[in-house]
Amino acid sequence: MSGAALVLRRLQERGETLAVAESLTGGLVAAELTSVPGASRSFRGSVTAYATPLKRDVLGVDGALLAERGAVDPSVAQAMATGVRRVLGADWGVSTTGVAGPEPQDGKPVGTVFIAVSGPGGVRNVAELRLNGGRADIRKESVRSLLELLSGELGEDARAQDTEQNGGN
Numbered sequence: 465m466s467g468a469a470l471v472l473r474r475l476q477e478r479g480e481t482l483a484v485a486e487s488l489t490g491g492l493v494a495a496e497l498t499s500v501p502g503a504s505r506s507f508r509g510s511v512t513a514y515a516t517p518l519k520r521d522v523l524g525v526d527g528a529l530l531a532e533r534g535a536v537d538p539s540v541a542q543a544m545a546t547g548v549r550r551v552l553g554a555d556w557g558v559s560t561t562g563v564a565g566p567e568p569q570d571g572k573p574v575g576t577v578f579i580a581v582s583g584p585g586g587v588r589n590v591a592e593l594r595l596n597g598g599r600a601d602i603r604k605e606s607v608r609s610l611l612e613l614l615s616g617e618l619g620e621d622a623r624a625q626d627t628e629q630n631g632g633n
Contacts, residue, residue: 465504467611468503474618475506480555480584482614484510485523487535487561488577492626502604508554513544519561521549534570538564538590541578549582557582558614560606565601575602579610581617589617 475482484493484507494510497503499528511522516535519525521623524547525540533540541561549557562577577593591613595602 466496466500467608467615469500470505471611471615471618472497472503474615475556476502478618481506481508481553482547482556482558483508483552483554485544485557485559486510486512487514487519487544487559488564489560489603489606489610490514493560493610494572496607496611498528508552511548511551519544519547523551534572534585536570536572536576536578538578538592540557540582541580542582542588542590545580545582546588555584556614558610560610562593562602562606564602566599577585577602577606577607577609579613581614583617587617589613 480597486493491512497507512525514517516530519535520530521528523544524541529539541559544561545557548559559580563572563574565574568574575595577595578590579593580590584590593606593609604617
């Protein structure tokens with residue numbers, strides 16, 4: 465079972481919903497989620513805030529924070545997750561922001577990615593990723609890592625489930 469399927473199953477079991485805010489992944493998280501039949505039971509929607517002003521104007525990320533630290537920052541990732549949760553009326557919000565390449569951005573090297581989760585009861589989690597590979601690899605690994613982070617918050621260990629599903633050790 466894919467990470468997206470595990471997340472959606474757990475959300476459905478809990479009667480909760482999810483919204484996604486994406487920057488460097490450009491809609492890949494939403495595409496992964498919507499590839500699962502029945503995703504509409506838990507997935508509310510997504511905002512692809514690729515341009516920095518959209519992070520401020522649509523998701524409510526503080527303009528001073530963006531001006532001071534740039535878009536590739538753990539606090540920005542958390543604000544994006546919290547903002548999309550609010551804007552789309554979901555129980556959970558997740559976000560991606562980072563540098564997929566080929567050039568550094570905001571003084572951050574290629575492969576620097578921040579992923580975040582915002583959930584009910586004040587649940588908040590941000591992870592910094594240092595990824596290698598080309599642009600496509602960085603974006604794909606960002607999606608996988610975000611789904612794994614959310615799965616952990618929902619009480620599912622995606623890796624353990626995957627090993628169990630495939631009969632591995």
